[in-house]
Amino acid sequence: MKAQLHFREQLEMLKSRLVEMAAQTEEAVRMAVEAFLERDEARAQQVIDSDPEIDRIEMEIDERVIQLLALQQPLASDLRFITMAMKISNDLERMGDHAVNIAKEVLRLLQHPRIGPLPEIEEMVSVATKMLSDGLDAFIRRDAELAREVVLRDDRVDDLHANVFRILLTQMMENPRNIGPCTETLLVSRNLERIADLTTNVAEDVVYMVEARVIKHGAEKLAQ
Amino acid sequence: MKATPTAAGTAAPETDDAGDGSTVLSTDAVDVFYGDKQAIRAVTLEIPTHEVIAFIGPSGCGKSTLLRCFNRMNDLIPAARVGGRVLYHGSDLYGPEVDPVEVRRRIGMVFQKPNPFPKSIYDNVAFGPRINGFRGPLDDLVERSLVQAALWDEVKDRLQESALSLSGGQQQRLCIARALAVEPEVLLMDEPASALDPIATQKIEDLIYELKEHFTVVIVTHNMQQAARVSDRTAFLYMGELIEYGDTEKIFTNPGEERTEAYITGRFG
Numbered sequence: 076m077k078a079q080l081h082f083r084e085q086l087e088m089l090k091s092r093l094v095e096m097a098a099q100t101e102e103a104v105r106m107a108v109e110a111f112l113e114r115d116e117a118r119a120q121q122v123i124d125s126d127p128e129i130d131r132i133e134m135e136i137d138e139r140v141i142q143l144l145a146l147q148q149p150l151a152s153d154l155r156f157i158t159m160a161m162k163i164s165n166d167l168e169r170m171g172d173h174a175v176n177i178a179k180e181v182l183r184l185l186q187h188p189r190i191g192p193l194p195e196i197e198e199m200v201s202v203a204t205k206m207l208s209d210g211l212d213a214f215i216r217r218d219a220e221l222a223r224e225v226v227l228r229d230d231r232v233d234d235l236h237a238n239v240f241r242i243l244l245t246q247m248m249e250n251p252r253n254i255g256p257c258t259e260t261l262l263v264s265r266n267l268e269r270i271a272d273l274t275t276n277v278a279e280d281v282v283y284m285v286e287a288r289v290i291k292h293g294a295e296k297l298a299q
Numbered sequence: 300m301k302a303t304p305t306a307a308g309t310a311a312p313e314t315d316d317a318g319d320g321s322t323v324l325s326t327d328a329v330d331v332f333y334g335d336k337q338a339i340r341a342v343t344l345e346i347p348t349h350e351v352i353a354f355i356g357p358s359g360c361g362k363s364t365l366l367r368c369f370n371r372m373n374d375l376i377p378a379a380r381v382g383g384r385v386l387y388h389g390s391d392l393y394g395p396e397v398d399p400v401e402v403r404r405r406i407g408m409v410f411q412k413p414n415p416f417p418k419s420i421y422d423n424v425a426f427g428p429r430i431n432g433f434r435g436p437l438d439d440l441v442e443r444s445l446v447q448a449a450l451w452d453e454v455k456d457r458l459q460e461s462a463l464s465l466s467g468g469q470q471q472r473l474c475i476a477r478a479l480a481v482e483p484e485v486l487l488m489d490e491p492a493s494a495l496d497p498i499a500t501q502k503i504e505d506l507i508y509e510l511k512e513h514f515t516v517v518i519v520t521h522n523m524q525q526a527a528r529v530s531d532r533t534a535f536l537y538m539g540e541l542i543e544y545g546d547t548e549k550i551f552t553n554p555g556e557e558r559t560e561a562y563i564t565g566r567f568g
Contacts, residue, residue, distance in 0.1 A: 081508055082528070145551045146527040 082147045086156070089139045093160050096132040097211040100167040100174070103129065104207055104270060107177040108200045111263055116185055122178035129171035136164040152284075159284040163214065166273045166280075170207070173266040173273075180259045180266070187256035195242065196264055199235040202228060203271045210274040213281045222281035225274065226290065232271035239264040322388075323348045323485055323515050324369055324406075329383035331364050331373060331539075338364045340539040341383065346485070351507055351516045353526035353547065356536035357567065362519045365536065366487050369517065370406040371399045404431065407478035411490040413470035415462035415477070420454050423462045423473055427481035440480060447513070448476035449506045468499025472506065479514075486510065488518040492525065504529050523563055527551045535559045 103122050110118035140161045143149060149157050206228050213222035243257040243264075279291040288295065324346040331339035339361045346352050346369075354362035364373065371392065373379040385392040392402060404427070415423050424441045433440065441458070445451040450472040454465070462473055471491060478486060488507070492500040507529045510516055520526050526533050527547060534544040535556070543556045554560045561567045 081505075141552060142548055146548065148524050148528070 082143075082149075085139070085143055085147070086149075086153065089136065089143065089157065089160055092132060092136055092139065093164060094215055096129060096136065096164055096167050097214065099125065099129050099132070100170050101207055101211055103171050103174040104177075105204060107174040107181070108204060108267070110178055110181045111184075112197065112200065114181070114185060114189070116182065119178040119181040122174050126171050126175045129168060133164050133168040136160060152287075155284045155287060159280040162280050163277050166276050170270050170273050173270050176266045177263050180263045184256055184259045184263075187259070190246065190253060190256045190260065193239065193242065193260070195235050195238045196260065196267075199232055199239065199264060199267050202235065203232050203267045203274070206232070206271055206274045210278045210281070213278060214284075217281070217285050219282045219285040222278040222285075223290070225278040226282075229271050229275040232268055236264050236268040321348050322346065324392075324517075325386045326365075326368065327384040327386065329365070329368060329381065329385060331361070331368065332380045332382070333376070334378045338539050339368070342536075342539075342541045343383075344534060344541060344544050346515060346517060347532075348515050349511055349513075350531040351511050351518065351529055353530035353533045354517070354519045354536060355521070355523055355526045355533060355562075356542075357562070358521065360536040361539040362534075362536050363489050364539075366489055366517060366519045369485070369487055370403045370408055372403075372408065374399055404481045405483050406485040406487060407481065407483035408487045408489070409471070409474050409478055409491050412494050413467055413474050415465070415470050415473050417461065417463055419459045420462050420465070420473060421458040424476050424480045427477060431481060444476040444480040445473075447479050447510070448472045449502065449509065450476055466499070468495050468502060471495060471499070471503060475503075475506065475510075483514065485515045485517065488516060490519055490521065493521065500525075523551075535562060537562070 103125055106118050106125075107122045109115065110122065140157055143157050206225050209221055210225045212218065213225060240261060243261045246253045247257045276291070279289075282288055282290050322345045326342050326344055328341045328343055329339055330337060330341060342361075342365060354366060356362050367373045367376075368381055368385050369392070373381055381393060387402070387406070391397070416426060418426070421441055424444050425437055428437060428440055442451060442455075445454060450469060453469060454460075454473075457464075462470065465473060471494075475486070475491075491507075492503045495503065504525065507516055507518065511531075518526070518530065530547045532545065533547045533550040535542045535550065535554075535558075537558060543550065543554060543559045545555070549555075550559060551563060554563065558567075
């Protein structure tokens with residue numbers, strides 16, 4: 076950057092890049108699960124092709140954060156926002172990678188016949204994608220209450236993943252021909268579960284950003 | 300830059316406007332001696348137009364001495380001697396035909412401690428234009444200068460009050476307005492905020508950012524964070540030598556010289 080932008084302008088720019096990255100990540104996850112549910116090869120490929128842009132924004136955000144820390148000595152809520160921006164962008168980048176993993180599983184699943192319906196994984200898709208969109212809304216609106224609520228939903232995704240694992244294991248035991256498609260499906264479930272975990276991290280970071288309270292690793296309960 | 304009436308009658312070379320990367324001031328192997336003591340050693344650097352340049356370094360490193368070379372303030376110090384060349388738009392600032400008073404009109408200066416004249420706010424700003432024989436609408440010039448110095452709103456209803464009734468931060472902005480009233484091209488600032496509280500400092504820093512749209516600003520500061528916040532380029536001086544000069548972002552995140560790194564990280568010595 077040639078000319079030094081004013082601190083507030085730089086902060087706004089950082090925020091708008093992060094919002095852009097969040098929107099692209101959410102879109103990648105949404106397309107990946109649609110590709111999975113609809114066995115849509117083109118859409119899966121689209122997810123894979125769009126990932127480098129998310130990676131690029133992550134690097135840009137790192138650079139902006141380092142510059143702001145070095146040149147502006149931000150304090151209080153500005154400091155919390157800037158440091159959390161770096162963590163959130165890191166989590167978003169990982170979510171983008173998980174979306175790519177799901178897309179690659181979809182391409183492999185297309186080599187196999189469709190396995191029976193799995194309402195649990197469909198529910199997982201719906202809970203995890205809603206978590207993600209609410210978690211990102213909480214960030215954009217600085218809504219700590221919504222962020223706390225998002226954190227609580229992670230348990231449901233973990234339970235569903237455990238159920239999916241049990242069901243797929245049973246199907247594999249019943250018929251070894253199912254091992255291929257069931258393994259790929261299990262990996263989709265595993266990636267969704269990771270996306271929900273990373274969304275939880277983002278939501279915890281939003282609470283820290285807004286309230287300066289650490290809620291991760293049960294820190295609030297420990298403090299009581 | 301908007302068209303402004305020329306304050307002084309002296310013929311001036313046409314100067315560049317927007318920050319087009321052209322050089323307004325430069326030094327070529329400049330040495331400064333105070334008697335036998337050498338304060339600046341062979342410093343060569345260029346000051347681009349419409350940028351904010353910060354000079355940093357420990358006390359006694361020569362940053363204020365170097366700053367004073369740019370408007371011939373060292374001429375006023377007995378036993379000070381300047382060697383090498385200081386160029387203003389490529390012409391020697393120390394040439395025999397050059398009038399130091401005209402130099403100081405085009406290259407204004409603001410000092411560490413606010414030093415308003417014991418006159419009204421209006422007369423402080425009008426002082427320079429008046430002695431330069433300004434014949435345009437003086438009220439407009441005073442208003443514009445106060446607006447540019449981000450002081451107008453605070454003083455517009457009390458222009459006839461004494462400048463000494465203002466707070467320290469306001470006095471410093473008044474001194475900036477006074478410097479701007481003679482329509483300089485460059486503003487030299489020697490620790491302009493070091494006598495001010497944090498809020499007044501913030502206002503001066505915001506002002507510096509605004510000023511570069513119309514002026515080139517060279518600032519000496521012992522406050523490294525201030526240099527980081529306000530400047531586009533930073534020069535690090537140590538014991539009279541220019542150790543490193545480059546983009547502020549580079550100097551503060553990945554300096555090229557070990558001594559710069561040691562200084563900005565507080566590990567000096």
